Amino acid sequence: MAGRKSSGVLELAVLGLLHETPMHGYELRKRLNALLGMFRAFSYGSLYPCLKRLVEQGLIVEDRPEDDDPGGALLLQSRRSKIVYKLTADGKERLQELLTEAGPAAWEDEGFGVRFAFFSHTRADVRLRILEGRRSRLEERLESFRAALARTRERVDSYTLELHNHGLESVEREVRWLNELIGRERAEQAGGRSKRPDERAEEASADDTSDGDR
Amino acid sequence: MAGRKSSGVLELAVLGLLHETPMHGYELRKRLNALLGMFRAFSYGSLYPCLKRLVEQGLIVEDRPEDDDPGGALLLQSRRSKIVYKLTADGKERLQELLTEAGPAAWEDEGFGVRFAFFSHTRADVRLRILEGRRSRLEERLESFRAALARTRERVDSYTLELHNHGLESVEREVRWLNELIGRERAEQAGGRSKRPDERAEEASADDTSDGDR
């Protein structure tokens, strides 16, 4: 209902973490960096404004502990203390919306990590699409990178070469990881239903549109 | 002489590439993305303003081909065509300055890749310090991440776990890579001089200030 547009990793990560359990900002940041710390770290300077925006959008609500003192008698009010944030119904809906979109945002570097972290709240078919999308994206990157290298027939010094190889191997490693995950997802999905033999055909065709690997 | 402050990966990458050979913007961007494409990609919207700044700072100069037509006779002038940029003496100095600073900027994620790409223009002792700095940085990250995990004694779902393991392994892999590079650098440096036994002491002391590994 309130101001739309925001996206970004932070919003999703905050909604995801608050879905598990209500928290205040400071703790949120720690959990955030424990969750994604290997990829990126957020500062308070981005977290608090984000929380503010989410409140404005009605996706989360502040739970100030002033409400604990109904008479308002003894303690000086506004003891600016912990503000616990929790998800609203709209927030849950928005989270689900974000976790369900299987577009570029979901498989680009920044977006993928967070979405993967919350995969247990994501529909199985969407999980598979995101994993495959990510894999395609990486394969594209490998391909265009190798093509660029081939064009550069000029001498490359040993450090540049070393960097390129390390980069390539990193990405190849992630592709192998994705392959394994995709395999597991498919096995689980196949085992999970066991009826509907027609769906196997769907899977197979989705397979050759998406890539040319293995 | 002109406005200072700018830093950033782009500036360094542009200076580094132009040091190898003069180029125009469009080609520069391709080479840029061929060099660092596995880590990041730049758009024209950031490249051209960057070139403009570098010109203002006197670090590069434009070489417009209008000068090819001394009489200015036949062709309509200002045939807005390729603008070839090349490094000035100040630019070379600045590049050297950037490649020589062995501080946090050199081993944080964004800065490390570019600097490594131009390692062949970097002094051997600086190379070693940067590699060691990067390794320390990653080891710090591993440590604080594992500490955060230990604190989170709560249940982690299998996807989060999977993400954490993949992240950890990626970083551990880079540490192993760095170990190998550092070993090579040291061997080369030790073999390269063979005189001056006092320098070994310097190396040894530099060693224990920088990290606590092995």
Added chain:
DNA sequence: GTTAGCATGTAAGGAGTTACATGATTTT
């Protein structure tokens, strides 16, 4: 002659950081 790719740029804006400013609570 029109599409595709080469080439240069600008304006508006998004996403996040640093540095600062403040206060509460816990530990030593």
Added chain:
DNA sequence: AAAATCATGTAACTCCTTACATGCTAAC
């Protein structure tokens, strides 16, 4: 009672992206 850490926030700024606007050059 001092120091550390918990806790919340803001203002200014950086770096880069997207979308747009333009024009040249080669290929089909």
